[in-house]
Amino acid sequence: MNPLEPMIKSGLRLFRWYDKNIGLPPGTLVPEEELKSQSVRIGMFRYNPDQMQEKEITQRDFSECKKNDSIVWLNIDGLGDISLMQSVGDTFSLHDLVLEDICNINQRPKMEEHDDYLFFVLKMIYQVPGNSHIQSEQVSLILNKNTVLSFQEHHGDVFDIIRERIRKSGGRIRKMGADYLAYALMDAIVDNYFNVMANLAEEIEILENEVISDFSSETSAKIHAIRRKVILLRRSIWPLREVVNSLMRHESNFINETTVPFLRDLYDHTIQVIETLETFREVLAGLLDMYITIMSNRMNEVMKVLTIIATIFIPLSFIAGVYGMNFKYMPELELRWGYFGALGLMAATALTMILYFKIKKF
Numbered sequence: 001m002n003p004l005e006p007m008i009k010s011g012l013r014l015f016r017w018y019d020k021n022i023g024l025p026p027g028t029l030v031p032e033e034e035l036k037s038q039s040v041r042i043g044m045f046r047y048n049p050d051q052m053q054e055k056e057i058t059q060r061d062f063s064e065c066k067k068n069d070s071i072v073w074l075n076i077d078g079l080g081d082i083s084l085m086q087s088v089g090d091t092f093s094l095h096d097l098v099l100e101d102i103c104n105i106n107q108r109p110k111m112e113e114h115d116d117y118l119f120f121v122l123k124m125i126y127q128v129p130g131n132s133h134i135q136s137e138q139v140s141l142i143l144n145k146n147t148v149l150s151f152q153e154h155h156g157d158v159f160d161i162i163r164e165r166i167r168k169s170g171g172r173i174r175k176m177g178a179d180y181l182a183y184a185l186m187d188a189i190v191d192n193y194f195n196v197m198a199n200l201a202e203e204i205e206i207l208e209n210e211v212i213s214d215f216s217s218e219t220s221a222k223i224h225a226i227r228r229k230v231i232l233l234r235r236s237i238w239p240l241r242e243v244v245n246s247l248m249r250h251e252s253n254f255i256n257e258t259t260v261p262f263l264r265d266l267y268d269h270t271i272q273v274i275e276t277l278e279t280f281r282e283v284l285a286g287l288l289d290m291y292i293t294i295m296s297n298r299m300n301e302v303m304k305v306l307t308i309i310a311t312i313f314i315p316l317s318f319i320a321g322v323y324g325m326n327f328k329y330m331p332e333l334e335l336r337w338g339y340f341g342a343l344g345l346m347a348a349t350a351l352t353m354i355l356y357f358k359i360k361k362f
Contacts, residue, residue: 026097040078041155045166046070049175052166060084062091065147071178072147073166077155079103092117092142092149102151105138109239111247117144118254120182120243123236124189125196126158134196134229136236139189143182143254150185158192159185179259186244187266193237193273200229201276204283211291223288230280237277241270308362312353316346 042057048070057074065072079085079102089099098119101107112119120141125134139157142149150159162184165173173184207222247255248263255263323332323342332338 026100038078038080038154040076040081040084043075043077045073045163047166047174049169052169052174054163054167060087062088065091068146070146071181073150073181074147075150075152075159077152077157079105079151079153088149092144092147094142098142102140105153107138107140109236109243111243113250113252117142118182118247118252120186122186122189122240122243124152124158124192125233125236126192127196127199134233136232139185141182141185143178145254146178148178148181148185158188162188176258177256179255180262183259183262183266187262187269190240190266190269190273193233194269196233197273197276197280200226200233200280204280204287208283208287211287211294219291220288223284223291227281227284227288230277230284234274234277234281237270237273241267241274244270304362308357311357312350315349315353319346319349 044053044055044057044065046053046065051070053070062074065074076084076088082103085099085103088094089096093116095114098112098114101119101121107121109123110121118141120143122139122141124137124139126137127134137153137157140149140151162173162181165171165184168174173180203226207219207226210216210219210222244263244267248260248267319342323330323338326333332341335341
């Protein structure tokens with residue numbers, strides 16, 4: 001099986017084209033076909049230093065999420081319900097273009113500042129359980145004074161550790177504002193990159209040993225499969241550097257000064273991931289060059305053997321050709337031992353050339 005096929009089937013494609021919005025008015029919500037059949041799950045955390053409430057919202061009434069006495073995290077899994085998205089947009093006064101970007105899962109990681117909120121787009125990348133394939137999913141965040149909205153394509157994420165921290169009283173997250181919650185969600189996404197990097201480093205190490213010791217015809221496909229992973233990770237992580245940097249340096253009413261040091265730490269983590277990716281790119285480029293060099297050397301060895309064999313048989317073919325002409329007056333044709341003499345001459349010539357090539361260490 002081609003090593004690229006499972007990665008492509010899992011949705012991790014290098015080139016994805018979206019033309020569903022061509023010709024439509026800006027702000028038109030068109031859900032992805034793969035998301036239409038998925039059920040929507042809405043979870044809510046409302047907390048302050050003294051108390052915490054966790055519940056799953058089944059109705060489309062989000063009025064309780066707008067209370068100012070607590071921090072609210074509203075997480076929506078599933079982007080196929082357009083009426084729900086419009087209801088959320090109306091409740092929190094989200095711009096139509098923001099809702100369009102949330103539903104269009106081909107967005108580049110970015111940050112946009114609006115009058116009443118900050119809008120973030122990130123890529124959540126995690127390992128598919130049971131194999132080495134990785135999955136990329138778009139996560140959109142809305143941050144205002146007391147509320148964080150998160151939108152995900154599917155059920156399941158890397159935020160369980162954040163949920164546990166909210167459930168435990170006395171932690172920093174319960175004492176900080178909504179901006180710290182947004183930072184914590186972004187930090188969980190970036191921290192999970194390190195897990196993906198560790199698994200990818202192990203794959204590259206195994207592949208390096210395979211190239212050096214015993215590689216097969218599938219080695220080249222494996223190298224290209226890992227290179228595709230690195231390219232996709234790079235496309236997802238490089239823009240995040242700009243997002244965190246601008247958020248750290250930008251004077252916004254939604255970011256408190258107490259959160260800025262944590263954003264610096266997040267920026268450092270992002271730089272570490274990017275530097276690791278660049279190292280992977282260099283190693284993979286070196287492995288590909290090594291693979292091509294080894295294949296070329298093997299081909300040269302084969303060609304050398306064939307050349308030696310052909311060189312030995314050239315004079316033998318000449319002798320056989322001369323004595324195969326069968327002219328009437330060839331004196332050697334009448335000799336009793338002519339046949340054995342010709343064979344002896346051919347053997348002596350072959351042995352002489354073999355000794356010559358051996359002395360010259362060809």
